[in-house]
Amino acid sequence: MAGSAPLLRLDNADIGHGRRVLLARLSLTLNAGERVALLGQSGAGKSTLLAALRSRLAGDVAWCPQSHGLVPQLAVYHNVYMGRLERHSALANLWNLVRPERRAWTEIAALCDELGLDGLLKRPVAQLSGGQRQRVAIARALYQQRRIFLGDEPVASVDPHQALRLLALIDARHATSVVALHQRELALTHFDRVWGLRDGRLELDAPTRELNLADLDRLYPAADAPPHCTADAPHPAADARRRAVAGDA
Numbered sequence: 001m002a003g004s005a006p007l008l009r010l011d012n013a014d015i016g017h018g019r020r021v022l023l024a025r026l027s028l029t030l031n032a033g034e035r036v037a038l039l040g041q042s043g044a045g046k047s048t049l050l051a052a053l054r055s056r057l058a059g060d061v062a063w064c065p066q067s068h069g070l071v072p073q074l075a076v077y078h079n080v081y082m083g084r085l086e087r088h089s090a091l092a093n094l095w096n097l098v099r100p101e102r103r104a105w106t107e108i109a110a111l112c113d114e115l116g117l118d119g120l121l122k123r124p125v126a127q128l129s130g131g132q133r134q135r136v137a138i139a140r141a142l143y144q145q146r147r148i149f150l151g152d153e154p155v156a157s158v159d160p161h162q163a164l165r166l167l168a169l170i171d172a173r174h175a176t177s178v179v180a181l182h183q184r185e186l187a188l189t190h191f192d193r194v195w196g197l198r199d200g201r202l203e204l205d206a207p208t209r210e211l212n213l214a215d216l217d218r219l220y221p222a223a224d225a226p227p228h229c230t231a232d233a234p235h236p237a238a239d240a241r242r243r244a245v246a247g248d249a
């Protein structure tokens with residue numbers, strides 16, 4: 001259930017890279033059972049915050065990175081298996097490369113079926129589409145079997161219908177998640193809470209039931225915001241285009 005025990009609290013934490021602080025004196029709480037959408041324009045610090053959460057929550061986290069972190073030369077099966085590499089001995093892992101372990105194969109095949117990757121287990125990741133690679137990265141994170149899912153734009157390269165399906169699969173295995181996104185509608189329809197970063201601050205931290213698209217638009221510079229084309233408040237970019245066409249720019 002959303003809003004129960006806190007899994008993590010940041011209290012005036014300075015978050016950044018090395019000595020460079022990007023999000024100063026950040027305070028937030030991640031509650032057990034809560035699905036959080038993490039929003040903010042490119043460079044706002046979403047990945048940086050996810051990395052900080054990941055290091056604090058360590059062994060509890062199923063991690064799906066933005067760059068996918070897949071090994072292109074290896075087959076889908078081996079890339080997914082990597083989700084549990086640390087649970088086996090080096091020798092077992094090496095042997096599995098040569099001769100896949102039967103139980104792991106069955107489990108990964110079932111997972112890949114669910115993710116629409118059936119029939120691709122032996123195919124090198126280098127030969128997959130962007131959306132298929134994304135699903136392999138999600139499969140690897142799900143295979144980790146951790147209680148908290150942290151995803152850095154895990155549904156960025158799939159269509160909206162598939163994005164919903166993938167998020168449902170993630171939810172079925174993790175009561176708690178923090179997912180960086182660029183799809184604002186999805187943030188409102190699918191998540192319990194929004195964390196919004198802007199100008200080095202947590203500008204927004206609220207339950208989605210209290211938010212609308214205009215609240216989320218405020219996280220982005222005006223030129224990036226989607227057009228709300230009312231006569232009273234024309235979108236600046238649309239208005240500039242109209243005036244240019246009319247010759248009064």
Ligand SMILES: Nc1ncnc2c1ncn2[C@@H]1O[C@H](COP(=O)(O)OP(=O)(O)OP(=O)(O)O)[C@@H](O)[C@H]1O
Nearest residue numbers: 017020022040041042043044045046047048049066
């Ligand atoms: N390893 C690093 N060392 C130093 N600075 C970094 C490092 N990684 C990212 N940055 C800087 O931190 C800032 C925030 O980057 P970050 O990747 O967290 O943003 P983001 O919101 O995830 O962006 P995007 O939506 O484009 O993925 C940027 O100015 C970036 O250049």
